[in-house]
Amino acid sequence: MRIVQFERGSAAMTLAEPEAPSHTSAEPTKLGRKRDHTRDPEILQCAVDVLAEEGYDGMTIEMVAARAKAGKATLYRRWASKSELVIDAVACMKKGDTDPRKLPDTGTLRGDLVAMIKPHSIEDGEKKLKVMTGLASLLARSPELADAVNAAIVDPRAKVNRLFFERAIARGEIPADCDVDTLSMVSPSMTAYRTLILKKSVDRPFLISLIDGVILPAVGLRAPAAV
Amino acid sequence: MRIVQFERGSAAMTLAEPEAPSHTSAEPTKLGRKRDHTRDPEILQCAVDVLAEEGYDGMTIEMVAARAKAGKATLYRRWASKSELVIDAVACMKKGDTDPRKLPDTGTLRGDLVAMIKPHSIEDGEKKLKVMTGLASLLARSPELADAVNAAIVDPRAKVNRLFFERAIARGEIPADCDVDTLSMVSPSMTAYRTLILKKSVDRPFLISLIDGVILPAVGLRAPAAV
């Protein structure tokens, strides 16, 4: 590879800009076959899949094209470079179980935390972690990419935990002076480490031991005796 | 790159085998200039440096050779491939502040944990983390490399923490039923996450907040009022 620049002024919003017709001034109203933008998300999804399996350097444009049954040229018509394709691909992973609406609200901190442990969440989280693994060495060199990764993967997860802690403080369940900043990072950090470094699987028992062995004791709560 | 195999039966012990003269049977006692093995560690150190700065895919043999003021051919005379060089380089990072002898023993868990926060330790840890970042996406594909990384970086750190907890249990400072396995991963995990993903610096205040905000509360201890 060598010095991947990621320099250009962001790709990112291929989706959000639905080809404004713009009859403002003398626009000739383009002729001919139209670009099929409905396939963009499909292609980006393929890029994410390849990225998760191969990492940034292992991923080739041809792999993505082949998986999407598209031509390499088609990809280059839509994204200026591999870097921009990847940035867009990462950005489109955003949607997960972190929509502020659909979060659990069980009335206890433990209940909320445990309610987030769903097979689908785990699977989704592991995939995101795999993508992050393959991007890890680039994060330092590309602020663009780091931002995209942050917005799509890191931030949402941290915000959810933070909300749970703040609600628990509001209802007086845990002390107001506990270190929410650090505590809300415990679970994302330790699942990431377990996946990326230890290469162990993140399963329900592990997540429960995080909650009952670290997080709850740290805020002065105890796990229920019967598990 | 593409399918880096790392298949060969370990490089690893270029250092440990000091070219046994072996006058056992009919050895012709090799002629000519001798290979200068005193430079091996120096070269491996250069490899580690490049690895930390560029990652596996960004690192080229020529970079390492140039930094070590050696010829590319010399490197290939000593290591069969880039992969083997990297495995050896990682293995030679082992030595750190984790020698079982020189560990602190202050009489309290907090004392021991805080005593490990030294500028040199932090620096050393960050470099190892950087190397690991650049290797992250390969770890899944190369058991050889994963083993080397584990032995040189991950294990030593986990063992130190584990020892501190066990001593604290032995002297009755913390309950015997606390989750040592998980707790001893808290600090390595969270420093790794902070470095690799969050790209924030691991400084003393952060490490103190880990100890006083998470680990100590989780085992039922309190930080001293005055910090």
Add this chain to the structure above:
DNA sequence: CAGTTTCGGAACTGTTGAGTTTCAGAACGT
């Protein structure tokens, strides 16, 4: 010393993959 093997440096080979171009055919506007 003569023969052998190392050394660093430079010139080589071969492959891989980013990005481009070409093309026949499909889908659109008029």
Add this chain to the structure above:
DNA sequence: ACGTTCTGAAACTCAACAGTTCCGAAACTG
């Protein structure tokens, strides 16, 4: 219908890099 612009597929260019080979000088053995 007819020209335009899209499409996937394949053939290209070009640079980087792993790994090899060759060189003249240095260092060792006998």
